[in-house]
Amino acid sequence: MTPLEKLAELAAGWQTSPLNDEVLGAVRHATLDWFATTLPGTVRPPATLLAAGLLGAGAGNAVCYVTGARVSARAAAFINATASHTVEFDDIFRDGGYHPGSPTIAAALAVAQEIGATREEFDRAVIAGYEVGCRLAMALQPSHYEKWHITGTVGTMGAAVAGAMLLNCDSAGIANAIAIASSFAGGHQQNMQGQSMVKAMHPGHAADAGLLAAYAAAAGATGAPDSLDGAKGYAAATSIGTGNWEAAFEGAGDWTPITRMTVKIHGCCGHIFAALDALDSLQKQHGFGAGDIASIHVEGYGPTKDICDRPDPQIAQEARFSLQYCLAAQLVLGQVRLAAFEPDALANPEIRAIMPCITVERAEDLAAEYPRRRMARLHLTLTDGRSFSQFQPTRRGDPEQPIRLDELVAKYVELAGPVLPPGDLDHLRDVILQGETLPMNLHAKTAVA
Numbered sequence: 251m252t253p254l255e256k257l258a259e260l261a262a263g264w265q266t267s268p269l270n271d272e273v274l275g276a277v278r279h280a281t282l283d284w285f286a287t288t289l290p291g292t293v294r295p296p297a298t299l300l301a302a303g304l305l306g307a308g309a310g311n312a313v314c315y316v317t318g319a320r321v322s323a324r325a326a327a328f329i330n331a332t333a334s335h336t337v338e339f340d341d342i343f344r345d346g347g348y349h350p351g352s353p354t355i356a357a358a359l360a361v362a363q364e365i366g367a368t369r370e371e372f373d374r375a376v377i378a379g380y381e382v383g384c385r386l387a388m389a390l391q392p393s394h395y396e397k398w399h400i401t402g403t404v405g406t407m408g409a410a411v412a413g414a415m416l417l418n419c420d421s422a423g424i425a426n427a428i429a430i431a432s433s434f435a436g437g438h439q440q441n442m443q444g445q446s447m448v449k450a451m452h453p454g455h456a457a458d459a460g461l462l463a464a465y466a467a468a469a470g471a472t473g474a475p476d477s478l479d480g481a482k483g484y485a486a487a488t489s490i491g492t493g494n495w496e497a498a499f500e501g502a503g504d505w506t507p508i509t510r511m512t513v514k515i516h517g518c519c520g521h522i523f524a525a526l527d528a529l530d531s532l533q534k535q536h537g538f539g540a541g542d543i544a545s546i547h548v549e550g551y552g553p554t555k556d557i558c559d560r561p562d563p564q565i566a567q568e569a570r571f572s573l574q575y576c577l578a579a580q581l582v583l584g585q586v587r588l589a590a591f592e593p594d595a596l597a598n599p600e601i602r603a604i605m606p607c608i609t610v611e612r613a614e615d616l617a618a619e620y621p622r623r624r625m626a627r628l629h630l631t632l633t634d635g636r637s638f639s640q641f642q643p644t645r646r647g648d649p650e651q652p653i654r655l656d657e658l659v660a661k662y663v664e665l666a667g668p669v670l671p672p673g674d675l676d677h678l679r680d681v682i683l684q685g686e687t688l689p690m691n692l693h694a695k696t697a698v699a
Contacts, residue, residue, distance in 0.1 A: 253479045253495045257385060258425035260502055261378035261411045269373070274685070276509045277373045279658060280341060280380070282682045283513055284355040286662040287340045289669040290588060291333030292316045296447040300329045300454070312360040315692060323360040324458045327409070331356035332454030335401070337588060338570045339665060340453075342512040342520050343380070344648055346387025346404070347395055347553075347621040350507070352453035353405030354379035357461050358412040359688070367416050369687050375415035377508050382428065383408025384507035386478070389498035391621050393490040395439075395553065402437020402452025403488065409460025410467075417468040429473020431463035432484040442557070445565055513647045513658060516586045518570045520645070521553040524626035525573060525610075526580055528642035532630055533581075535638075540581040542632045543604055548573060549613035549627040551620040559610045566591040578604035588665065624648070 251259070269277075291297050292315050300306065301316035305325050312326035313319075316333060334340055334352040341351040355376055362372040387394075387404045394400055410431035414424045437455065441448035467473075478484050478493060485493035516526055525548045532538075548554070550573075560572035569575045569591055578601045579590040589595060616625045624645050631637045644651045653661075659679065667675055674692055681688060 252475050253389070253493060253498065254425050254428055254475055254477060255421075256499060256502075257382045257428060257478075258421045260385070261382050261415065261424050262421035264374045264378040264381065264506075265415065269370075269377075272509055273377060273506060274373070276511070277376050278683050278685060279513075279655070280351055280376065280508055280511060281355060281688075282658060282662055282679065283341050284334060284351045285678060285682070286658075286665045287337060287351075287514075288315060288330060288334040288356075289666040290339075291336035291450070292330075293669055294333075294336050296450055297329055297333035297336060299447075300332060300451075305329060310364060311366075312363040313692070318692070323364040324461050326363070327353075327357045327360040327457035327461055328454040330359065330454075331405075331409075331457035332451050335453045336450045337517055337591075337665070338519065339514045339517050339661075342514065343384040343387060343507055343510070344512050344520075344624060345391075345510075345622050346384050347391050347400055348384060348387035348404055349401040349453065350380045350383045350405070350408055350511075352401060353456035353460060354383060354408040354412050356453070357409035357457040357464075358416065360457070361413050361416040361461065361464075362688075365416065369685055371416060372688070373685070375412040377506060378415050378424075379408040379412035380508040381506050382411045385498045385502070388500070389478075389493040389495055390485055390489040391494075392552070394488050395621075397439055398488050399437040399439055399442055399449065399452050402456050403435040405453050405456030406431045406435035406460045406463070409457045410463040411460075413461045413464025414467055417464055419464070419468055423467050425475070426472050427460075427464045427467035429475070429477040430466050430471060431460050432473070432477045434459035434463055435484070442571075444568065446567070449567065510649045512645065512649065513653050513661070515647050515653060515657075515661065516576070517588055517590065518576045518586050519558055520624070521550070521558050522571075522573050522576045523645040523647070524624050524642040525550065525554070525577060525628055526586060527646050528626055528628035528640040529577055529580060529630070531642070532628065532638050532640045536636075538632055540578075540600060540604060542634070543581065543607055544631045544633045546577060546608045546631075547629045548577075548608070548610040549616060549629075550610060551617040551625065552612055553620070554626065555610055555612040561605065561608075563596075566596065569596055572605075573610050574605040574608040575601065577608055578602075 310322035414427035437452035
């Protein structure tokens with residue numbers, strides 16, 4: 251079989267495979283985490299702008315969580331997936347450097363609502379979408395990420411699988427959905443730089459385009475069997491070679507990616523997490539404060555330097571990708587959560603004073619282990635002359651260092667609490683964790699353009 255056929259067969263297997271406690275728990279936790287990161291995005295641009303425009307109009311039965319309006323499945327998927335990626339708290343499949351939840355769950359929810367699918371059908375579609383998207387990400391990385399935003403690209407295929415599952419496609423139909431989606435997938439790195447709203451819209455487009463591919467496949471449209479690994483296929487066009495398929499299918503049938511997710515506990519780029527965790531560890535050991543810092547030097551892997559070395563960010567989106575800003579914010583504010591990216595924090599003179607003292611470099615030994623290991627070395631000197639170093643081999647929230655369920659619930663309450671009325675907040679948490687039908691009447695209390 252081609253890699254495309256193997257991926258489709260893995261996905262189709264989730265139509266009937268038994269769902270054990272580990273897998274059921276994983277999909278429920280992923281869904282709760284999706285709402286945690288999506289709901290704060292529903293009161294911020296660009297989702298508010300999209301919902302106020304033509305995308306938020308029209309007939310359908312899928313829910314736009316910005317307004318609560320019923321719209322088409324594709325419109326809901328676009329807007330909700332955009333909201334899900336806005337505040338940078340969405341889940342990570344570390345080994346592929348990929349955020350599967352934003353596009354995959356948005357697409358699955360939209361189709362499930364449109365057709366009245368059961369919760370089990372929704373869960374199975376999400377598991378299959380994660381299976382294909384995460385494994386495809388492993389085939390393309392790390393070279394794909396040099397020019398492409400993998401959540402916007404591979405997310406298209408993950409969303410296509412979720413949609414095709416709910417539309418009752420068989421293995422051949424799912425393969426066609428993936429193949430068609432591979433021609434729709436896009437999202438380049440340049441639009442992740444500077445003052446741009448496009449990064450958040452990448453998973454929005456992925457969810458929308460993935461559903462277009464799923465609907466086309468369900469109608470009988472076909473794609474090339476070698477669309478992923480052919481000489482002019484997706485892997486060849488967007489990465490080095492024609493795909494690392496040995497890595498992609500490692501453990502296939504023995505474990506499924508949704509059980510190996512990283513939950514984000516910092517509201518910024520994941521390439522900064524190891525440095526933040528190292529700084530937190532040193533601060534707990536030695537008790538210094540923000541005013542005691544003379545210098546901080548971080549050794550990281552490739553993207554820590556290439557993407558997150560931003561000494562002077564001016565807006566929230568830039569600050570979320572600035573190692574200098576995030577480390578300084580953690581020292582001053584105690585954590586890097588939503589409040590760290592509000593206007594008063596961005597202009598905080600204490601934070602700004604520390605940022606010029608922070609530098610970052612690429613360490614080749616750490617870069618060689620990327621993407622499967624996300625490590626950092628942090629070297630810190632205090633104003634009293636003392637110096638400390640910390641090697642951080644994992645990130646809190648990674649599969650090797652997972653957070654507890656009560657910590658995930660606390661994250662959900664913190665992020666979604668300001669957006670939903672208390673009764674809705676508690677009800678949504680309960681139905682997600684208990685596997686009940688997801689409510690369709692939720693929307694932000696104060697959506698603003």
